[in-house]
Amino acid sequence: MTAHVAVIGTGYVGLTTGAYLAHLGHHVVCADVIEEKVALLNDGEVPFFEAGLHEMVHEGIAGGRLRFVLGAATAVPGAEFVFLCLPTPQSEDGSADLSYIEGVAAEIGPHLEAEAVVITKSTVPVGTTTKVARLLARDDVFVVANPEFLREGSALHDCLHPDRIVIGSDDQEAAMRVASLFEHLEAPLIVTNPASAEAIKYSSNAFLATKVSFINAIAHLCELFGADVRDVALGMGYDKRIGFEFLRPGPGFGGSCFPKDSRALIRMADDVGYDFEVLRGVVDMNERQFAWIADKIAAALRGPLDGKTIAVWGLTFKARTDDLRESPALHVIDHLLERGATIRAFDPMVKHEIDGITVCGDAYAACDGADALAVLTEWDDFRWLDFDKVAEAMATRIVVDARNLLDPTALRRRGFSYDGIGRV
Numbered sequence: 001m002t003a004h005v006a007v008i009g010t011g012y013v014g015l016t017t018g019a020y021l022a023h024l025g026h027h028v029v030c031a032d033v034i035e036e037k038v039a040l041l042n043d044g045e046v047p048f049f050e051a052g053l054h055e056m057v058h059e060g061i062a063g064g065r066l067r068f069v070l071g072a073a074t075a076v077p078g079a080e081f082v083f084l085c086l087p088t089p090q091s092e093d094g095s096a097d098l099s100y101i102e103g104v105a106a107e108i109g110p111h112l113e114a115e116a117v118v119i120t121k122s123t124v125p126v127g128t129t130t131k132v133a134r135l136l137a138r139d140d141v142f143v144v145a146n147p148e149f150l151r152e153g154s155a156l157h158d159c160l161h162p163d164r165i166v167i168g169s170d171d172q173e174a175a176m177r178v179a180s181l182f183e184h185l186e187a188p189l190i191v192t193n194p195a196s197a198e199a200i201k202y203s204s205n206a207f208l209a210t211k212v213s214f215i216n217a218i219a220h221l222c223e224l225f226g227a228d229v230r231d232v233a234l235g236m237g238y239d240k241r242i243g244f245e246f247l248r249p250g251p252g253f254g255g256s257c258f259p260k261d262s263r264a265l266i267r268m269a270d271d272v273g274y275d276f277e278v279l280r281g282v283v284d285m286n287e288r289q290f291a292w293i294a295d296k297i298a299a300a301l302r303g304p305l306d307g308k309t310i311a312v313w314g315l316t317f318k319a320r321t322d323d324l325r326e327s328p329a330l331h332v333i334d335h336l337l338e339r340g341a342t343i344r345a346f347d348p349m350v351k352h353e354i355d356g357i358t359v360c361g362d363a364y365a366a367c368d369g370a371d372a373l374a375v376l377t378e379w380d381d382f383r384w385l386d387f388d389k390v391a392e393a394m395a396t397r398i399v400v401d402a403r404n405l406l407d408p409t410a411l412r413r414r415g416f417s418y419d420g421i422g423r424v
């Protein structure tokens, strides 16, 4: 089946969705409100880094199956399916701000084809799909939830090989029409009502965030017990009910999803009169983790951070992305700056200035005259550097590896003191 599809919003979710739907053979029109962005995309330029996306956008444009237009109302005429891939930023009170979604729903309502299916794709609070249906003010169209589970850094792989496809609809036929868009993908299909589909997305992110905070707590304990968190996680992971994934301790979870979605779910729970204590603990634990890493650096230096120069490797919220949103590395840096340290940082994906810190051209330059080195993002490149050169560059040979990325033996051989996370 080949369909005419409109995708509203060309952020991470929207652009990836547009590109891979075109790759699956559909005719896709993507809309954005920023004129320069639309022009850039029509030239095949992708405004952020995501492996393989640039190539897939090119493939779509060259094949005549993918184009970009200004404004949602321009994109929807002729579309059988309209994906809403709009941001839901965090409001002051922790809830998700729905103004983009609401604005677009009101805008496209009059322009939709009869029988069109409007699909909420980006993460939207429970109840939004029903709200969109009201705002469209059309009784001849359908609104369906189809949450996206892609991870930055492996977005296309995740879209083309999903663990599951979730469709939330009160209309079985509309649900099946959406499912047919993905007929080439092999994945379990879950068809449920809109509220359950929306809840699946929040519960999945909140559960993964819980795993990360849990293993970070276990890492604390391991240091006190004299245990090694990597072996503990391995031993736990063989239990199929637990699994190996998301049990890597680190400086905390970040990015545009986990922190925002966890807070939004706590807020949604509050709104219906339920105190989601467990999830509040997860978020609190995560915020304490940033300070804990700063404490570890101070402890390794055996003194106050005031006046010290700290080299930082890694600024993005995780490896294989250029995304700095809610990056734990930046949160840890904030603590270090507050305590009077000077920061020299390097990240393979970050070349621009960042307030209050010196962004260096390579990993060695970041170490120049540094009193300690902190590894905050798990870029594989860092493992293969010349550590003799690192040792020479630093004023004192101290490493705090918040991702357990480097080889302690190789470092200790070169006279470094090494502190990982959750191991002695």
Ligand code: UGA
Pocket: 123, 148, 149, 150, 151, 152, 153, 205, 208, 212, 245, 246, 247, 248, 249, 250, 251, 252, 253, 254, 255, 256, 257, 258, 317, 318, 328
């Ligand atoms: C996350 C989910 O994994 C996706 O399924 C979801 O679609 C997406 O949010 C979203 O809602 O859009 P993403 O934010 O790209 O994807 O990043 P993850 O790979 O999940 O990592 C989130 C954070 O947890 C990162 O800071 C990462 O370093 C941290 N993490 C992850 C750990 O500290 N330890 C782990 O073992 C795993």
